[in-house]
Amino acid sequence: MSIDTIAGRTNIVGRGAKATVLIVACGLVLVPFLGIVSTSLASPAEVTRAGGFVLFPSSIDFGAYRSILAGGVVTRSLLISLFVTGVGTLLSITLTAMLGWALSRKGTFGNRYLLILVLVSLLFSPGLIPSYLVVQQLGLLDTLWALIIPTSVTAFNVVVVRAFFVGLPNEIIDSARIDGASEWQLFRHIGVPLAKAALTVVGLFYGVGYWNSFFNALLYISDSGKWPLQLVLRTYVVDNTQLGAEDLGAAGHALPPQTSIQMAILVISIVPIVLVYPFLQRHFAKGVLTGAVKG
Amino acid sequence: MSVAPAPARARHQTGHRPSSPSPAPRRRSWWERLKRDKFVLLLALPGIAVIITFHYYPLLGNVIAFQDYQPYLGIRESLWSGFDNFKILFNGDPDLLNALKNTLTITALQTVFVFPAPIILALILNSLASNRLRQIVQSVLYLPHFLSWVILVAVFQQVLGGAGLLNNYLRSSGHEALNIIGNADAFKALVTSQVIWKDTGWATILFLAVLAQIDRSLYEAASVDGASKLRQTWHITLSGMRPIIILLFILKLGDSLSVGFEQILLQQPAVGRQASEVLDTFVYNNGVVGGAWGVAAAVGLVKGVIGLLLVLSANKIAHAFGEEGVYKA
Numbered sequence: 001m002s003i004d005t006i007a008g009r010t011n012i013v014g015r016g017a018k019a020t021v022l023i024v025a026c027g028l029v030l031v032p033f034l035g036i037v038s039t040s041l042a043s044p045a046e047v048t049r050a051g052g053f054v055l056f057p058s059s060i061d062f063g064a065y066r067s068i069l070a071g072g073v074v075t076r077s078l079l080i081s082l083f084v085t086g087v088g089t090l091l092s093i094t095l096t097a098m099l100g101w102a103l104s105r106k107g108t109f110g111n112r113y114l115l116i117l118v119l120v121s122l123l124f125s126p127g128l129i130p131s132y133l134v135v136q137q138l139g140l141l142d143t144l145w146a147l148i149i150p151t152s153v154t155a156f157n158v159v160v161v162r163a164f165f166v167g168l169p170n171e172i173i174d175s176a177r178i179d180g181a182s183e184w185q186l187f188r189h190i191g192v193p194l195a196k197a198a199l200t201v202v203g204l205f206y207g208v209g210y211w212n213s214f215f216n217a218l219l220y221i222s223d224s225g226k227w228p229l230q231l232v233l234r235t236y237v238v239d240n241t242q243l244g245a246e247d248l249g250a251a252g253h254a255l256p257p258q259t260s261i262q263m264a265i266l267v268i269s270i271v272p273i274v275l276v277y278p279f280l281q282r283h284f285a286k287g288v289l290t291g292a293v294k295g
Numbered sequence: 296m297s298v299a300p301a302p303a304r305a306r307h308q309t310g311h312r313p314s315s316p317s318p319a320p321r322r323r324s325w326w327e328r329l330k331r332d333k334f335v336l337l338l339a340l341p342g343i344a345v346i347i348t349f350h351y352y353p354l355l356g357n358v359i360a361f362q363d364y365q366p367y368l369g370i371r372e373s374l375w376s377g378f379d380n381f382k383i384l385f386n387g388d389p390d391l392l393n394a395l396k397n398t399l400t401i402t403a404l405q406t407v408f409v410f411p412a413p414i415i416l417a418l419i420l421n422s423l424a425s426n427r428l429r430q431i432v433q434s435v436l437y438l439p440h441f442l443s444w445v446i447l448v449a450v451f452q453q454v455l456g457g458a459g460l461l462n463n464y465l466r467s468s469g470h471e472a473l474n475i476i477g478n479a480d481a482f483k484a485l486v487t488s489q490v491i492w493k494d495t496g497w498a499t500i501l502f503l504a505v506l507a508q509i510d511r512s513l514y515e516a517a518s519v520d521g522a523s524k525l526r527q528t529w530h531i532t533l534s535g536m537r538p539i540i541i542l543l544f545i546l547k548l549g550d551s552l553s554v555g556f557e558q559i560l561l562q563q564p565a566v567g568r569q570a571s572e573v574l575d576t577f578v579y580n581n582g583v584v585g586g587a588w589g590v591a592a593a594v595g596l597v598k599g600v601i602g603l604l605l606v607l608s609a610n611k612i613a614h615a616f617g618e619e620g621v622y623k624a
Contacts, residue, residue: 026432123603129578239564
């Protein structure tokens with residue numbers, strides 16, 4: 001159609017094509033989410049009638065959420081995931097800020113070697129089996145710490161935070177030093193407050209990482225009583241294992257269809273991400289680019 | 296591992312060199328500097344300890360590649376077996392060859408289809424006149440990046456599976472249902488499209504940042520000279536993006552032996568190993584699951600070394616062509 005059109009027409013066709021690509025792309029992302037939320041809220045009868053998936057429910061029913069939050073497998077794994085994410089993120093931010101600050105202090109003892117040590121670790125990953133052996137050796141298998149400590153400091157985030165500290169004007173630090181501030185005071189009262197934005201971004205990234213971590217849990221946690229949400233999601237949604245009323249801690253109640261329950265589990269695992277997403281969005285471009293450009 | 300001796304030897308030699316006169320007399324001895332900086336070092340300590348323990352120290356664990364490793368004996372008690380575990384690399388083991396073939400096929404598919412997608416999307420986003428619209432589209436398209444693979448695989452199953460959204464629609468409109476999830480033939484295409492769905496939006500960030508830095512006046516000059524929009528895109532936009540494209544391509548190349556481990560592991564039960572086994576899942580399935588620790592570690596070790604060599608040589612090649620590369624050396 002657009003082959004032999006005049007210039008103005010080509011422009012319109014081009015715009016049309018652009019708009020189509022963007023609308024289709026957004027649709028491909030949004031429609032699945034809509035379907036999942038809708039199915040989790042649809043009434044049992046409607047889900048059964050539709051044979052699984054409901055896009056526009058006619059009534060809203062929280063039965064699926066009531067059953068998964070009744071205190072069974074899903075509730076427990078949700079609490080475990082919240083614990084791992086909360087404790088892990090706090091630990092990660094603290095350690096990353098400390099290391100990032102130390103590496104930003106040029107000319108201190110061994111500074112260059114420590115920086116190289118951190119940067120080189122970006123070039124390779126230690127491999128699955130050796131990592132497993134170390135966690136085993138430290139006696140962390142089947143503890144929640146196995147989900148926190150090994151991933152608590154990532155070199156990339158350290159580099160981002162360091163770049164931020166390096167970018168702070170020297171005058172601030174020098175004048176504080178002249179006023180007699182100790183290294184701890186410099187870090188605690190100047191570095192950290194000024195780096196709040198960068199630390200928030202890094203913290204959000206760590207948080208999303210802990211929340212989403214699946215393979216470490218698969219590898220290190222064999223006791224199903226310590227499963228985080230992602231493993232429950234894999235077992236009962238991806239692998240489609242049936243969830244009975246006893247598993248859910250809702251014995252004696254009639255359960256909603258499995259599909260509704262599965263969708264509700266999916267929704268509660270997505271909701272925290274969506275909640276922090278606006279913050280991520282506001283800061284990430286800034287944070288990531290600071291690290292990339294000034295690195 | 297083969298890299299390790301080199302710096303040590305270099306240091307050794309400098310140690311024996313007749314003490315070269317230092318340019319300026321050192322102000323402080325290292326002991327004094329250590330004492331002066333002890334607080335900074337204390338701050339660095341926990342983070343460095345984590346990186347050493349979980350990133351460098353595990354490298355030692357690779358010795359089990361040369362052992363008949365038995366978990367109940369541990370590394371100290373297990374018997375040494377020389378290069379026995381590495382035989383699998385040369386005796387044409389069909390499972391390993393299949394894993395290699397699948398890995399390379401998926402890498403090729405991803406290089407062709409996944410890699411250019413964000414570049415095209417970034418060009419489209421960049422050409423939007425309305426900032427508001429661009430931000431809305433970006434917010435939507437970045438979101439999937441933050442979902443875990445478990446969630447993502449579950450979403451794909453619910454949408455494309457037998458009783459999923461797509462097939463329900465097809466059936467209700469009188470068409471035949473498509474067998475996508477659990478279809479071994481469609482697996483590699485499915486995996487590729489999942490990566491596109493998850494990361495295309497997010498991957499535009501870097502490209503958009505570079506696009507924003509291109510000097511506007513170049514376009515004006517080009518259009519005065521009579522360059523069409525297409526020519527402007529080719530000569531100005533794409534040539535401005537060349538360094539970042541090459542940089543990301545190098546990183547991708549270095550990763551070509553690792554393709555979506557979690558993603559594939561999660562979907563393996565549905566399609567079977569023949570269609571879905573890749574090198575990383577081979578290591579996991581044979582080592583942690585199958586108990587052939589030594590062999591799996593040997594495969595993992597060789598894969599890691601080749602991966603490192605790929606990054607280093609891709610970087611060299613980029614330098615040879617006058618590009619910046621990942622690092623300067």
